[in-house]
Amino acid sequence: MTEIIAALTDALPEGVVVTDPDVLAAHTRDHADLCDAGAPVALVRPRDTNQVGIVLALASAHGVPVVPQGARTGLAGAANAVDGCVLLSLSAMNRILEIDPVNRLAVVQPGVVNADVTKAVAPHGLRYMPDPGSYESSTIGGNVATNAGGMCCVKYGVTAEYVLGLEVVLADGRVMRCGRRTAKGVAGYDLVRLFVGSEGTLGVITEITLKLQPTPKPALSLAAVFESTTAAGAAVTAITAAGCVPSLLELVDNVHLRAIEALAPQGLPTDAAALLLAASDSGVAEDLGTIARLCEQSGATEVFQATDEQEAEALLTSRRLAYHAMEKLGAVIVDDIAVPRSRLAEALDGVAAIAAKTGAHVGVIAHAGDGNLHPNIVVDRTDPASVERGRRAFEEILAMALDMGGTSTGEHGVGLLKRDWLERELDHVNYSMQKAVKHAFDPAGVLNPGKVLG
Amino acid sequence: MTEIIAALTDALPEGVVVTDPDVLAAHTRDHADLCDAGAPVALVRPRDTNQVGIVLALASAHGVPVVPQGARTGLAGAANAVDGCVLLSLSAMNRILEIDPVNRLAVVQPGVVNADVTKAVAPHGLRYMPDPGSYESSTIGGNVATNAGGMCCVKYGVTAEYVLGLEVVLADGRVMRCGRRTAKGVAGYDLVRLFVGSEGTLGVITEITLKLQPTPKPALSLAAVFESTTAAGAAVTAITAAGCVPSLLELVDNVHLRAIEALAPQGLPTDAAALLLAASDSGVAEDLGTIARLCEQSGATEVFQATDEQEAEALLTSRRLAYHAMEKLGAVIVDDIAVPRSRLAEALDGVAAIAAKTGAHVGVIAHAGDGNLHPNIVVDRTDPASVERGRRAFEEILAMALDMGGTSTGEHGVGLLKRDWLERELDHVNYSMQKAVKHAFDPAGVLNPGKVLG
Numbered sequence: 042m043t044e045i046i047a048a049l050t051d052a053l054p055e056g057v058v059v060t061d062p063d064v065l066a067a068h069t070r071d072h073a074d075l076c077d078a079g080a081p082v083a084l085v086r087p088r089d090t091n092q093v094g095i096v097l098a099l100a101s102a103h104g105v106p107v108v109p110q111g112a113r114t115g116l117a118g119a120a121n122a123v124d125g126c127v128l129l130s131l132s133a134m135n136r137i138l139e140i141d142p143v144n145r146l147a148v149v150q151p152g153v154v155n156a157d158v159t160k161a162v163a164p165h166g167l168r169y170m171p172d173p174g175s176y177e178s179s180t181i182g183g184n185v186a187t188n189a190g191g192m193c194c195v196k197y198g199v200t201a202e203y204v205l206g207l208e209v210v211l212a213d214g215r216v217m218r219c220g221r222r223t224a225k226g227v228a229g230y231d232l233v234r235l236f237v238g239s240e241g242t243l244g245v246i247t248e249i250t251l252k253l254q255p256t257p258k259p260a261l262s263l264a265a266v267f268e269s270t271t272a273a274g275a276a277v278t279a280i281t282a283a284g285c286v287p288s289l290l291e292l293v294d295n296v297h298l299r300a301i302e303a304l305a306p307q308g309l310p311t312d313a314a315a316l317l318l319a320a321s322d323s324g325v326a327e328d329l330g331t332i333a334r335l336c337e338q339s340g341a342t343e344v345f346q347a348t349d350e351q352e353a354e355a356l357l358t359s360r361r362l363a364y365h366a367m368e369k370l371g372a373v374i375v376d377d378i379a380v381p382r383s384r385l386a387e388a389l390d391g392v393a394a395i396a397a398k399t400g401a402h403v404g405v406i407a408h409a410g411d412g413n414l415h416p417n418i419v420v421d422r423t424d425p426a427s428v429e430r431g432r433r434a435f436e437e438i439l440a441m442a443l444d445m446g447g448t449s450t451g452e453h454g455v456g457l458l459k460r461d462w463l464e465r466e467l468d469h470v471n472y473s474m475q476k477a478v479k480h481a482f483d484p485a486g487v488l489n490p491g492k493v494l495g
Numbered sequence: 496m497t498e499i500i501a502a503l504t505d506a507l508p509e510g511v512v513v514t515d516p517d518v519l520a521a522h523t524r525d526h527a528d529l530c531d532a533g534a535p536v537a538l539v540r541p542r543d544t545n546q547v548g549i550v551l552a553l554a555s556a557h558g559v560p561v562v563p564q565g566a567r568t569g570l571a572g573a574a575n576a577v578d579g580c581v582l583l584s585l586s587a588m589n590r591i592l593e594i595d596p597v598n599r600l601a602v603v604q605p606g607v608v609n610a611d612v613t614k615a616v617a618p619h620g621l622r623y624m625p626d627p628g629s630y631e632s633s634t635i636g637g638n639v640a641t642n643a644g645g646m647c648c649v650k651y652g653v654t655a656e657y658v659l660g661l662e663v664v665l666a667d668g669r670v671m672r673c674g675r676r677t678a679k680g681v682a683g684y685d686l687v688r689l690f691v692g693s694e695g696t697l698g699v700i701t702e703i704t705l706k707l708q709p710t711p712k713p714a715l716s717l718a719a720v721f722e723s724t725t726a727a728g729a730a731v732t733a734i735t736a737a738g739c740v741p742s743l744l745e746l747v748d749n750v751h752l753r754a755i756e757a758l759a760p761q762g763l764p765t766d767a768a769a770l771l772l773a774a775s776d777s778g779v780a781e782d783l784g785t786i787a788r789l790c791e792q793s794g795a796t797e798v799f800q801a802t803d804e805q806e807a808e809a810l811l812t813s814r815r816l817a818y819h820a821m822e823k824l825g826a827v828i829v830d831d832i833a834v835p836r837s838r839l840a841e842a843l844d845g846v847a848a849i850a851a852k853t854g855a856h857v858g859v860i861a862h863a864g865d866g867n868l869h870p871n872i873v874v875d876r877t878d879p880a881s882v883e884r885g886r887r888a889f890e891e892i893l894a895m896a897l898d899m900g901g902t903s904t905g906e907h908g909v910g911l912l913k914r915d916w917l918e919r920e921l922d923h924v925n926y927s928m929q930k931a932v933k934h935a936f937d938p939a940g941v942l943n944p945g946k947v948l949g
Binding site for chain 1: 652688932947
């Protein structure tokens, strides 16, 4: 233990290696519930790629596990310490290295906060599209390592689709570049995509070449009120089947509507089964009108259409408050399943049935257009029976998702939280090849051991 | 040799194993020039996944190489026979298994022709977007194995972005599923993306879950005439920098313009340095107008704007004839580089300089909006000096692309043709990890040996 600390301290500039127990304690876990965290021996905050290489080479030589961390906003325990590990925080590597407007790309260090990229590229008429809920605090490195989703995915896709190239330090300290700066390229296996979503288990990302988009046209939005989840689900199906391409299609259920209204009264329909929020940035005014009509035809009792950008933004406020509102009611266990979007209503009803059966307090917000549901389970930390009910509901919801041809994680990742579920979700040949890939990149198992794969 | 044939014939239904020398001879190579092909011992045409598994298990047991083939329209020699191999043609597995309009996906066998998917999903208001030049003959399996590009990439991306899930038979005959049917999902490493573009070297794809898009709005298009490649390149830069999102942005150079006009006179401006073709399917009429204005501001001497869909389609005819027109002049060596799109003009001038220096006859068509150039080199097969000039130009163009921060293959793949260039393009750590990935999936080196990696 002290050996690796001495080696790191010797090799790195002052201030990079931290062993203060309070600092370590503050860095042992991410935002995930239900996940264990071990005790780290040190926290290192390298300033450049070379220092990351030194950390990994030394850790490998000493057989000490390394747990990479960004802003620790993850929700699957992927950034949680394991016993005896070195925590490798990339937060000090937070520079935007380049913005290239013509080639629509930016080169950034992993510790840059998502929103800071958006701000920096805006003057060029460009946007970095991925918008995870944590965009104001989470880092690009963490977003890439978890393949973060968000509300814009329904039209613009996930983080993976915006990563052109990477610089990565491998477990043994060697530095590798993969990907490209060109719009297209098929030279060799797509290692970029392998690292995206690998949650720090294959290598440590030290530089990212991001793809940017022209700033979308201003979005118009609407909110539709439904008296049944079946009707709300039917609306989502109708919108998708009609070939609409909303830039946002979110669902807030009754449990969340009441929680939000309790936190910040704004006249939400607290009797409604669900509120569907839709936006369109196509620039074609009729496109949102079509969505409104389909909501009405599917049984919406009311449809409020925003008439300008300010009103459109206001409509989204309730959605943004959803998680915070639930947290006011107790500790929240966040689940994250995705089902084929045609089965959204069925999944909502299934979650309600599981809540009734287990007695857990469960509400759902959903990236409805993607079939990606976040059942949020409120528990009372001081009551073991409440926590146990929550845990049972959590597990039953995952089982339901797999039964429906869905996945145990739509966007939050595997980490520790879904590790056993990953083995259940994948066929055994796939699972064995996942392990083979891990072995190819990290034969000694130094990188984030026990995460993703058992 | 006869041992593997006997084993395959025993294990598979009549007609699946072919040893007729004429049939074998007809299947030894794809469309690539400058590539060697070996002598196969048999051609097998399995009818289902189980039969593919039998072929691979037997080949592995006998240590016989297997070369997967689709329609052999590839341009890098990836489907070329190697000595003593079994050619594994997926062309008989050509069924569309499912079309799911609400979840916007189709499940197909690898032997389905690209255009047949497009036709089958059209009545549902959906389109399978990737449109490689060979779309009327190439198979989806081949498209996926090479991560095929096309003209729509500038707006809609490459094949990889339309592959949700795969069934794959591994080198030892085991069957694996990866990916999903949901819109989002982050369960484990992205093995789908690893197989896409792996050119048959990691496994044999036996089923593909494709992502479909709502049929885009009708495209309007224009053709702009430029007296210099610099001006044409400036127009592409201006269009990209202005945040325009054309659905097509193609360049045809003077050499091709003259070749096309010679083949099918249609009044093309044969004195022009380049013709730029642009289309927009945004549904916003002004978007194409903006592109037209930017072309004029960049120095276009004339801009013809199509007034309806028929005229728009007619404008593309010249582009579609380009390769065919060049073939009338001699044998064509097709190159495929991509550079940062800001350097398009520079790349065009570079190719012209290389043509002048080597004495080779080179014309360029380009997916200009992607910075993806196809320098087409016309040679006289009967004249070794002409072929040698062509080969020198080919190599110098690749070296130029790498010098410009580009890639040796934008969309055609590595195969045999660019194998040595791949090693030159990637850093040595990346290259060693490419080999480690190959080894993880195919430790005995049975699958398409010598392709992609040396």
